[in-house]
Amino acid sequence: MDNLNQQQISRLNSVLVQREQALREEIRREIDAQDDYVQLASEVPDPGDQSFANLSVDLGNAAVTRDMHELRAIELARKRMTSGTYGECASCGYPIPFERLQAMPTAERCAPCQENFERTHNEGHRGATM
Numbered sequence: 675m676d677n678l679n680q681q682q683i684s685r686l687n688s689v690l691v692q693r694e695q696a697l698r699e700e701i702r703r704e705i706d707a708q709d710d711y712v713q714l715a716s717e718v719p720d721p722g723d724q725s726f727a728n729l730s731v732d733l734g735n736a737a738v739t740r741d742m743h744e745l746r747a748i749e750l751a752r753k754r755m756t757s758g759t760y761g762e763c764a765s766c767g768y769p770i771p772f773e774r775l776q777a778m779p780t781a782e783r784c785a786p787c788q789e790n791f792e793r794t795h796n797e798g799h800r801g802a803t804m
């Protein structure tokens with residue numbers, strides 16, 4: 675990661691650490707809220723444990739899933755910092771500009787590669803910009 679100096683790395687690292695803490699709290703809150711609902715729903719006459727389990731999985735799931743994804747991305751970014759590959763594009767291997775990392779510290783690719791990646795991995799969203 676020749677393009678980043680130690681100061682830039684530690685700045686990005688502290689952004690990641692803060693974001694990680696915020697996410698963990700958010701997830702805890704979302705799961706707590708879910709528990710309350712489950713508590714409430716469990717007073718309704720039994721529709722069968724299985725369907726009930728499905729219901730609780732659906733609840734707040736989108737928000738929790740999104741947060742878990744981001745948390746995972748942060749973990750990976752911090753691993754890359756440890757291993758020394760942070761700031762290197764996972765596709766082309768060139769350095770990712772610091773400005774991009776500042777805007778998105780979990781970025782795995784430079785902007786052109788990310789666009790390309792999303793285009794080839796997101797068939798469903800294709801069309802609007804083409």
Ligand SMILES: [Zn+2]
Nearest residue numbers: 763766784787
């Ligand atoms: Zn690239």
